[in-house]
Amino acid sequence: MPRRVNDFRGLAEVSRVLLLGAVQNHPGSRLKELADEAGLHINTARDHLRVLVDEGFVYLQSESTGERGRPPMVYHPVDDPESNAAAAERIARAREHHEVLCRLAPGAELRPAALEELGDEAGDQFDLLYEHLDDSGMEPEPDAEDLRISLAPCPHYRMVGEDRAIACGIHAKIVRDLLSQVPGPLELDRLQPYVEATRCQILLREHRCRDAADTPDADDR
Secondary structure: OOOOOOOOOOOOOOOOHHHHHHHHHHOOOHHHHHHHHHHHOOHHHHHHHHHHHHHHOOOEEEEEOOOOOOOOOOEEEEEHHHHOOHHHHHHHHHHHHHHHHHHHHOOOOOOOOOHHOOOOHHHHHHHHHHHHHOOOOOEEEEEOOOOEEOOOHHHHHHHOOHHHHHHHHHHHHHHHHHHHHOOOEEEEEEEEEEEEEOOOEEEEEEEOOOOOOOOOOOHHO
């Protein structure tokens, strides 16, 4: 399918990545708080946050303060497509994309075989994640059997230099939020950077209840 004219736009600059990380770490923050967190002028932060809203990564919500006057607006990461029209559009486009591919290549293996026993909802989750990775220019290559996607190193890592924890943490949270936007059993297992010189991996799994004592894997932080 043809790409949208604004593909690759949302996370194309380091400032937007840092702002998205600030929203993820401090949901419900106001503009000035996020600008200070990312080290940006408030007008610059406002412009970048508008792009993140337009791209379906962030949504705005009024904050009730109990005081008179217009309530302040705060920012949250999108984990529900009802909160952001662009996120809802991405879900619809992912489903359409899969239907088109099925018509163009009937009988082809377009999803890992492991998805078959998890049902249609897992397929919808997988298609949504694939659409995001493809839109972001990360050249996703699903494994034929396992719940694993190979991808080119994400632009987040390159933009923030050597601080891999920041880059991978932001990307892992995006994957979690995307998978939560449609009902289904899939969740992120771990993100593995640089399993090869030019490839990373996303490992998925069927949702499971975690013990309170469980701690996240090192590659998943």
